[in-house]
Amino acid sequence: MPDPIRLSLPNGRIELSWPPTLEDDPDVHKIYTDTRVLQYLPFWDPNASLESVIQRRTTRLTEPNQFRDFRIHHLPPHTPESTGLPNLLGTVGFIFMSLENQATEAGIIIHPEAHRAGYASEALYLCLKHGFDSKENGGLGFNRIMFTTAAMNKAMRGWLEKALGAKHEGTLREAWKSGDEFIDAVQYSILAREWFDGGSEQRLRQKVEEAVTKASSKASAS
Template identity: 40%
Template sequence: MSLRPIPVLRGRNVELVPPTAEDDQAVADMRSHPETRRYLPFLPTTFTPDEARQMRENKDADARYLDFRIHYITPSGPVFAGTCGLLHINPENSSAEAGIIVCPEFHRTGLGTESLLLVLNYSFTTLKFHRISFETAHHNVQMRGWLENALGIGLEYRLREAWKSGSGWIDSVGYSILDREWSDLKEKLENRLRRPQLPSGPSVSAAGSI
């Protein structure tokens, strides 16, 4: 299993590219945006480009992370649209957790769905993972709806008061996909992306370190 160098994953509307300094300002703005923090309330109210740089460098040096930047492809060039990737990578158990944060201006455009399709397909097809999990806030109805309705996967667990935020403790919930399930789930996501209008996708997941 080789996780470096980080590849470029290309879809119809997005490219997932390795993190670079050019996106540090956009990452900082996204992570501290009030709409992002509505779903991920443990994120800080302020986040600087220098902090984004430090986070990028730390994760690049940590084999437990595989981090991508989401670039929306336009006729005039790529536009930063969010971050996604894998965390808590466990080679021994062939497992990882998937995470995504999409910029508020790209919520409900389908870019989140397309990005996660690319990450999941790379995880199961190229990296040969056995299990990919998702963890999100109990109140994150958009992400939970995407997992339960778009993918049709059931709730696996609920952890009471698992995350500490500025307003107190919040519950988290977890879901998972196994390699033997991926073929059918991939077809579901591809069918959604074939619709004339881009379908609604997840706003953010609770993998706040992505």
């Protein structure tokens, strides 16, 4: 098992932590079964039990070279008391990692009440930076990181295209079942050279810093 990982920015609002622990499982279960989250994840079971969340965590911990599920928590002074949000804001990480090919897929689940406040951008920035940074610098050294989302998920698609600058690679026709129907999924990717040299890292870092500054100014004024 690799050493524990803690990721945060000097003036950031959140910390990513791995490995995930038992204490957070009930809060993860609440987020994973929230109907607002499930609208873009039709293949997830809305009646999933807490035991299934625990099993998912423990199973993935046995394969740390394929899965890295980070938990997203507040950092002081951005506490639940000051933000009105839960301490656990969601999960972010990598699935189906191929260290041999230096490629992976990334995904994020954010508490619905934390949407549109910059938390997702900050979490994904930390996750992607860790993914693209070289092993010598404490990262995983990926060359390619992919995202898959529902074709109807305009918010996520807009973020991938505008905030991150990811490239749309194609549409997976009727890839996911939603009730009695099938819906399309879309795939995006970003390469290490686009992250480091193409402006993606700098653009996303600026977006995160603007959100943190705005939140700090709002807290000071209240």
